[in-house]
Structures are given as structure tokens and as C-alpha cells.
Amino acid sequence: MSTTGKVHLPTGQEALEKKGWFGAHKYLVLRRLSQAFFLLLFLLGPWFGIWWVQGNLAGSMTFGFLPLNDPLILAQMMAAGHWPETTALIGGLIVLVAYALIGGRVYCSWVCPINPVTDAAHWLHVKLGLQKGWQPKRSARLWILATVLIVSALTGTIAWEVINPVTMVHRGLVFGMGFVWALVAAIFVFDLVVARRGWCGHVCPVGAFYGLIGAKSLLRVSAVRRDACDDCMDCYEVCPENQVISPALRGKGASTPLILSPDCTNCGRCIDVCAMDVFAFTHRFDDHVETPTDAAATSRPPKQTAA
Known part of the structure; x- marks a missing residue:
């Protein structure tokens, strides 16, 4: 054609x-509503005392009986030599199966609170007519994912959680944003002037992990x-x-x-x-x-x- x-x-x-x-x-509207819904679920307790869900996207308990845990965090825990409790393993398995069925990177576009930030950066990038910028290979996020697991194994820590912007945004909304604003701004600027669609498309190991999970969704x-x-x-x-x-x-x-x-x-x-x-x-x-x-x-x- x-x-x-x-x-x-x-x-x-x-x-x-x-x-x-x-x-x-x-x-687009449904995605924004979905992202706001999941974020609000975790904030109902700290903000309004309605504890339907306790925890955050890293790990939570819903209505006191349904555990949900980020399988990437569990993978880092096991790499670090810390075997999760049975409840955490069950919660991780539930999330793993769910995303394996519906598509792993659905998390990126329908749940992740950083997605509106990177979408806004892309919108402004287009409006300003900026150059495409540096574009690392898309396999870079897979290498970063592997590095996260290796660092977890070497240090005995859940390495990615030290800088995970999703977890930091959630904690910031509860305890005060402070430095978190600088992290969010850095991601926005990175996507705006350094690498178009850079964070989600080339860097974030969480997206890489969920992409692997949903390969046969x-x-x-x-x-x-x-x-x-x-x-x-x-x-x-x-x-x-x-x-x-x-x-x-x-x-x-x-x-x-x-x-x-x-x-x-x-x-x-x-x-x-x-x-x-x-x-x-x-x-x-x-x-x-x-x-x-x-x-x-x-x-x-x-x-x-x-x-």
C-alpha cells in the first residue's frame, strides 16, 4: 500500500x-481510570482508614485473606538467599498466573503509576518537535533485569526496591513525596530529552520481567x-x-x-x-x-x- x-x-x-x-x-481513558483505581485501593487505608487492601504493589493482602505479591520481588528475595513465606509464594503465584494469562505488560499500561508520567513526557516531546534522541537497544532492559538479580544475589538485598520508582511513589503519597518528586522528574526529563520512550521501552526491568511472563498470554x-x-x-x-x-x-x-x-x-x-x-x-x-x-x-x- x-x-x-x-x-x-x-x-x-x-x-x-x-x-x-x-x-x-x-x-486511554480506561487505562487512566484503571491506574487511578489501583493506586487508590492502596491509599484507602492510610488516607481514609478503609483497609480493604493493606500493602502496595510490591506485596499486599486484600480483604484479609487474598495475598498478592510482585513475583519479581520474590525472585530477588530468592536470589538473595531469603526464601519467602508460604503466603508470599502463593501471592506471587496468583500474580504470575494472572499476568501470564492476560499479558504481562498489561501491568505497564494499565497498573503502573509511572506510565502517565512517561506518556506525558512523550506527548510533550511530540508537541515540541524534539529529536528522537539516544535509543539504547531494547534488549538493554533484559540486561538490566539480569543485573538486578545478580546484584540481589551478591548483596543479599532486594536490589531494585532501593530505587524502584513505583514503590517510592506509593510511599511518598503516604509519608510525603520529598525526594520522590526529583525521581519522578528525572524519569520525565529522561523520556523528554534524552531517550524518547526510553524508560519503559529500554530501561525498566519490571517491564522486561512482565514481558517474559506474558510471552504466551x-x-x-x-x-x-x-x-x-x-x-x-x-x-x-x-x-x-x-x-x-x-x-x-x-x-x-x-x-x-x-x-x-x-x-x-x-x-x-x-x-x-x-x-x-x-x-x-x-x-x-x-x-x-x-x-x-x-x-x-x-x-x-x-x-x-x-x-
Whole structure:
């Protein structure tokens, strides 16, 4: 599908005109509500004395009987030579299974409170027209993950928790932000001027860990109507891991339309901004491709705007 003669409209503009504001931002809004919901659950106790959940994203007890523990923290504990208690192991197993089924990096886009910070940095980066900046290899976060486990083993500590911004933000909201503001600002500036999408895409070992967990997950985004694609490139513009799109969108014949890369965060932004409704959530066993029945859809010329 040629892009010759096309001049790019503002990202999401066509979807905005076709779907309306909410339709073009549905999954973004739902993600923000989800992130606020999970954060509020942990703050109900300290702020309002409502102890439905005790703890934080590192480890918690819900309604006094349901343990939930970050399996990466448990992995660091075991690397450090400290065997977790049975309750913690059960909580870690519950989280492990949940993210293995729904997609590990769903944590990054639907739960992590740092995600709105990095999204805001990317929005401003685009608005200011800044250069892409330094882009370390995406495998760097895997090396950082390995380093975290090695340092835990050598020091006998849960190494990442010393600087984990998620844990520090939660504690800051309870006991006072103080230095935490500087850490959050550093992540924002890093993504803004040093490396576009750098923190989540290239650095954070938590994202790397959950990506490994969800490598074979059930929940997937599919380019189910890829034949209707008009090459607007909006999906590439908004995707935080846009290298995952091409194998599904540009595939031909019997190639799967599913985005199978564990790097995909299942954020749903590609679904939001696509005016042609090319993408949809489905499961990993649903690899059918819809053939457009509307003749206008199949013969639609590329978008034209004034140069």
C-alpha cells in the first residue's frame, strides 16, 4: 500500500472526526481510570482508614485473606538467599498466573503509576518537535533485569526496591513525596530529552520481567481488518513499542494478524486512533482476518491534504 502523495494529518485526527472524542480515546481513558483505581485501593487505608487492601504493589493482602505479591520481588528475595513465606509464594503465584494469562505488560499500561508520567513526557516531546534522541537497544532492559538479580544475589538485598520508582511513589503519597518528586522528574526529563520512550521501552526491568511472563498470554491485539488499512501511520505514532505492529499489519496471506510480541503492552491506543477500525482485542487463538465487504473501504485512496 503506497503512501505516495500523502501528507500526514495530526495523529488521531481522522479517528476523532469519525468516532468522536471518547471513541478516539476510549482505551486511554480506561487505562487512566484503571491506574487511578489501583493506586487508590492502596491509599484507602492510610488516607481514609478503609483497609480493604493493606500493602502496595510490591506485596499486599486484600480483604484479609487474598495475598498478592510482585513475583519479581520474590525472585530477588530468592536470589538473595531469603526464601519467602508460604503466603508470599502463593501471592506471587496468583500474580504470575494472572499476568501470564492476560499479558504481562498489561501491568505497564494499565497498573503502573509511572506510565502517565512517561506518556506525558512523550506527548510533550511530540508537541515540541524534539529529536528522537539516544535509543539504547531494547534488549538493554533484559540486561538490566539480569543485573538486578545478580546484584540481589551478591548483596543479599532486594536490589531494585532501593530505587524502584513505583514503590517510592506509593510511599511518598503516604509519608510525603520529598525526594520522590526529583525521581519522578528525572524519569520525565529522561523520556523528554534524552531517550524518547526510553524508560519503559529500554530501561525498566519490571517491564522486561512482565514481558517474559506474558510471552504466551491469551489477550492479544489483532490487525483483524488489515486490508482496510489506509497507511495513515497513526498506530505507529501512538504505540509505545511500535516495532510490534508491522508483522501483524503488513503480513500477507496466511500470516497471522495477531501482535504476538511480548513487548506489546496491550494499551489499546492503536485501536483508539485507527479510523478504519483495523485493530481489535481478541485472544491468541483467533487469527482470522476480515475481508472488507464495503467496496469503498477496499478501494479507498490514500488521505490527501494540502502540502
